[in-house]
Amino acid sequence: MRVLVADFGGLRVKWGIFERGKLVRRGIIDSVSVRDPEKFLGFLRGLEFDRFVLGFAGLVKDGVVLHAPNHPRWEGYDLKRIFGEYDVVVENDANLFTLGEAIYGAGRGKKFVLGITLGTGVGGGLVIDGQIIRGAGGLGMEIGHITIGIDGPPCNCGSYGCAEAYLGGIYFVERAARLFVRHGKSAPKSMRQLEEFARMGVSLARNLWREYGKYLGVLVASLINVFDPEIIVLGGGIAAAYDLFKDDMYEEIKRRRVAYVLDTPVVPSELGTDAALWGGYHLVAPRPQ
């Protein structure tokens, strides 16, 4: 049985084909090139597989896309109907990331794993005993929309001061660009560039990453206080800058977590961009009898 898993992120779709427990083929395509489900169907027809798992950044219930701020053309589509010929499983992309890390990555052997994806937006997942916890209506763990600033900046979801409005890549780069321009410098255009500036020793960039760690620490401390997980795994493109924000993140966590909680490790992903692919594979993989 060949399993295709596609991880549909804000900017890129990462995909992989698994056969007998191995990732045998993989690729990356631009999200814009498959910006509506019909275009995506065209892409699928060029691949050979038996089962299909789609990890999607947005709120998906019973296969219907309810809300997808980064992929507005997908809203309202019934993915199970459109991809019906392929026996599709649709799952939130952050849930797949967390499941992948919990089974095969940094959370291996742990019972209670919380995942946070720091990409264009901010997603989250919770896996207990190898099972994804989705909440009563299947839409839980939207930790990117926990308010961390009551009068904070507006968020794509319609609310204000969400964690995503501080930690999501698009918001962070925007904030950085304003600061650079105010200091008479040319604005960074991406997270990657902001990371490069910091590594080159540009103090504005270094301070922005320290501030990033502080906001992330505020969010993570609340998650630790609520869930008391064994481990928290950070994924998404921003996790590559872990060393630039780690110290400030831990400092803020110590300041805000309740005293009896032990030191919860908050670590970067082990599987990187493959984590969600492995999570998707695990969902449908044949189990040993």
Ligand SMILES: [Zn+2]
């Ligand atoms: Zn929000």
